[in-house]
Amino acid sequence: MLRLIVQRVLALVPLLFLVSVLTFSFTSLLPGDPADLIVGQQGTPEQYALVRHRLGLDQPLVERYAHWVEHAARGDLGTSFFNSVKVSDAVMQRLPVTASLTAVAALIAIAVGLAAGIAAALRPGSAVDRIATLGATFGQAIPNFWFGLLLAAIFAVGLRWFPATGFTPISTSVGGWLASVALPAIALGFASSAAIARQVRSAMVGVLQQDYIRAARAQGLSSRRVIFRHALKNALVPVVAVLSFQITVLLGGALIVEQVFAINGLGTLAITAVRQQDIPMIQGIVLVMVAIVVVVQLATDLLYGFLNPKARPS
Known part of the structure; x- marks a missing residue:
């Protein structure tokens, strides 16, 4: 029975890695730009660029993924784009x-x-x-x-x-x-x-x-x-x-x-x-x-x- 537990736990490692890659990739490729919703139609290009930089959207996708995985492994799922609430706190409150x-x-x-x-x-x-x-x-x-x-x-x-x-x-x-x-x-x-x-x-x-x-x-x-x-x-x-x-x-x-x-x-x-x-x-x-x-x-x-x-x- 112990061997079964070890085998099943080890099999979860590649699964979780694949899920993390797919989750991050699909959500990052959503149509539209969150910066447009935050700045609005009256925003200037400078404000738009500043918001994208603050949200980290101007970084390469691979670098953003590595940063996200590193923090997620420590229980930090990031911060909401719109109300500055920690994602982990919001999820654990509703879970x-x-x-x-x-x-x-x-x-x-x-x-x-x-x-x-x-x-x-x-x-x-x-x-x-x-x-x-x-x-x-x-x-x-x-x-x-x-x-x-x-x-x-x-x-x-x-x-x-x-x-x-x-x-x-x-x-x-x-x-x-x-x-x-x-x-x-x-x-x-x-x-x-x-x-x-x-x-x-x-x-x-x-x-x-x-x-x-x-x-x-x-x-x-x-x-x-x-x-x-x-x-x-x-x-x-x-x-x-x-x-x-x-x-x-x-x-x-x-x-x-x-x-x-x-x-x-x-x-x-x-x-x-x-x-x-x-x-x-x-x-x-x-x-x-x-x-x-x-x-x-x-x-x-x-x-x-x-x-x-x-x-x-x-």
């Missing part, structure tokens, strides 16, 4: 909002997906199976932002059970935090729960037909023990790969759902940065998001290796 929304959505997706998938696999062809399959198809077809608008209209505006907009930090009020993330987390996790349910059902149906499951039942083991101790553990092996992808999807979808519920997370920060062509802010957000995805991928790789000994290096 807990997006992370909490993604985490709650992931818990909902896993719980609902596992329950629906197991229930459908235990009774293939039954009404429960057909309802779960229909619900999974329905869940994957609905855009999360549309589902979020529907939930807000019914449960926030109509019934007034939850707040329609805003975010309450968990440090302020646990109940307020849970109420503020409930609807956006359900809207975000619904499609992922559908994908997980389909994968769990498919894997469980195959596992339940194996000879060792029949042997366990013939020995008189209870159905609960057979399902959760023997069948589910082996069925989760292919599900882990889907789970890793779905968490990444949740993280990206959170940026959109935040706009529906007016939550000031990374999504709002990213959209504002794109509109202003705030290159350091865009680069910082992308780099942090990629780092989170890489950590999630590493965790799922290790979980996959734990569940499947064949995946471990000999």
Whole structure:
């Protein structure tokens, strides 16, 4: 297991380098010039040149990249072009909002997906199976932002059970935090729960037909023990790969759902940065998001290796 961890960590080094190059290159080649937005149409050529020099835009691209990587390695992602706020401070201020929304959505997706998938696999062809399959198809077809608008209209505006907009930090009020993330987390996790349910059902149906499951039942083991101790553990092996992808999807979808519920997370920060062509802010957000995805991928790789000994290096 230790060798697996070392191999996965070493494999991340070239990946992070490639991501840093692509992130810096693409954002630096965006059309337009941030100096034009700062100086305005009434600015003089001298003011324009002074702003470009202050922002470091007059330096060669390779030199700017080396300078950015050097500071990023120390945790300094630069300073915003427009409000002189440190990018790392702005990102870390918004990150807990997006992370909490993604985490709650992931818990909902896993719980609902596992329950629906197991229930459908235990009774293939039954009404429960057909309802779960229909619900999974329905869940994957609905855009999360549309589902979020529907939930807000019914449960926030109509019934007034939850707040329609805003975010309450968990440090302020646990109940307020849970109420503020409930609807956006359900809207975000619904499609992922559908994908997980389909994968769990498919894997469980195959596992339940194996000879060792029949042997366990013939020995008189209870159905609960057979399902959760023997069948589910082996069925989760292919599900882990889907789970890793779905968490990444949740993280990206959170940026959109935040706009529906007016939550000031990374999504709002990213959209504002794109509109202003705030290159350091865009680069910082992308780099942090990629780092989170890489950590999630590493965790799922290790979980996959734990569940499947064949995946471990000999």
